[in-house]
Amino acid sequence: MAQLSDHLGPLDPTGDRAVYRQIADRLREAISRGRFTEGAKLPSEAELVEHFGVSRMTVRNSIALLQSEGLVSAEHGKGVFVRPRPPVRRLASDRFARRHREQGKSAFIVEADAAGSAPTVDQLEVREERPSAEVSARLGAPHKVLVRKRRYLLDGRPIEYAASYLPLDIARDTPIVQPNPGPGGIYARLEELGHTLDHFDEELRARMPTPQEARHLHLASGVPVIHLVRTAFDTHGRAVEVCDTVMAADAYLLTYRLPAT
Amino acid sequence: MAQLSDHLGPLDPTGDRAVYRQIADRLREAISRGRFTEGAKLPSEAELVEHFGVSRMTVRNSIALLQSEGLVSAEHGKGVFVRPRPPVRRLASDRFARRHREQGKSAFIVEADAAGSAPTVDQLEVREERPSAEVSARLGAPHKVLVRKRRYLLDGRPIEYAASYLPLDIARDTPIVQPNPGPGGIYARLEELGHTLDHFDEELRARMPTPQEARHLHLASGVPVIHLVRTAFDTHGRAVEVCDTVMAADAYLLTYRLPAT
């Protein structure tokens, strides 16, 4: 095996920069120089302890730092690996264009096919609920709402968890309450019901996941989520659906086209 | 002072959940129940050690976990505090509408005024450079580009770092090379130069900041960044500007309006 010193220089004992930060710097540098490529295994804690002549907790501290930056990911019993960039799902702002609905495919399937990946939908759940204050405000305070929850996976990896809310007076006794609402998804059904869609408003934030979200999406530490709330409006200006989605940020690239006028 | 046991229950010694995770659970729970409100100081490490009967490293581990979730933030010599939600800057998709430019204000100032906050621009830097591969591809491989870098602050807090790239054949010998390009910003100048703007394409990702970005934006751990690359096109379909911006995710809420057609 190659010497560690081929990849990692010595520390600077005079500087006042904490030792574990210096070790993290060396590792970060080695990664960015390509000494360790995507998916490659870093030296084990024991090897780093040996190489730098520090205690194990110091080495672990430096690795925790790199994990929090999303650069590496530790796997119990195996080692620490440079986190590979997963295939990204490109979300374009025209993904809800009517022409896609009319092809009879849901937005997610269209996107996944374009990327050549295997799309799956999971943990589908359809219920009636009292709306939360937030959803209620967006939908014009309906008494009850239909909730459609589901998880999206790409090549077996969960990447998005979404919940749609529709006023029950719209969704009741329609295919929308079915687990599979049919070709084109619920937006196609809404238009068939006379709710011709006019536009969508999207609100977007990024933050760290809650522990629950991290579990559902199998997120490594150092991976944020994108939290997107979309409200669909029909041509009468009525909000007919709110979709609350939490996405694994490392799996997404969102694109929007804005008019300059 | 109130007893810690008023806020934090005991651990479950039988469960196989790690002790530091249980402590983090208790603290997280206490925060979400409002026992500790935004900006409040958590019990000190010493108090938690005492209360739970564990070693200090275990307590520190649990606090590190909460920090990585963005829930709390430790301040050297002072304590650990529930991270307050900063005022957010709402970025609307019409922020580049011509009517805003024609009012003679830059997009950032308009937004900040609307939020009632004090906007500042900082670390302005204007240079000529050879474009990176990425910028070059977007701008149609110009020989050299004009780079305008700057940092935006709101109420004294840095929230965004941005770099604009323009083909030098467009920007040379125009007010665009000036530190202050004049009312309406560089987009107004571009239109005066005959490059009537048609649309913008935005590409958006979320990720953890690099150490450098964390320094520039004074980011606490557990705060991701939104990385947005915007390309401006004129009515001839030519890309006339690329703007690469890195935003503190906790300071932003982005909104977009998408047509349904």
Place this chain on the structure above:
DNA sequence: CTCCTTCAGTCGTCTAGACAAGCAGGGGTG
């Protein structure tokens, strides 16, 4: 009164060691 020092409290860094738990491969057993 102002300024400085001191000090207690707090988190930051680091050590040395121990045992647990997950993983993979070798080798023995059937």
Place this chain on the structure above:
DNA sequence: CACCCCTGCTTGTCTAGACGACTGAAGGAG
């Protein structure tokens, strides 16, 4: 051959303690 266990390597969890550095307030010196 197929299966299982054992062993060695890996990271995960936890302990007990030491010193450093920063903060803010109390108290003393001028």
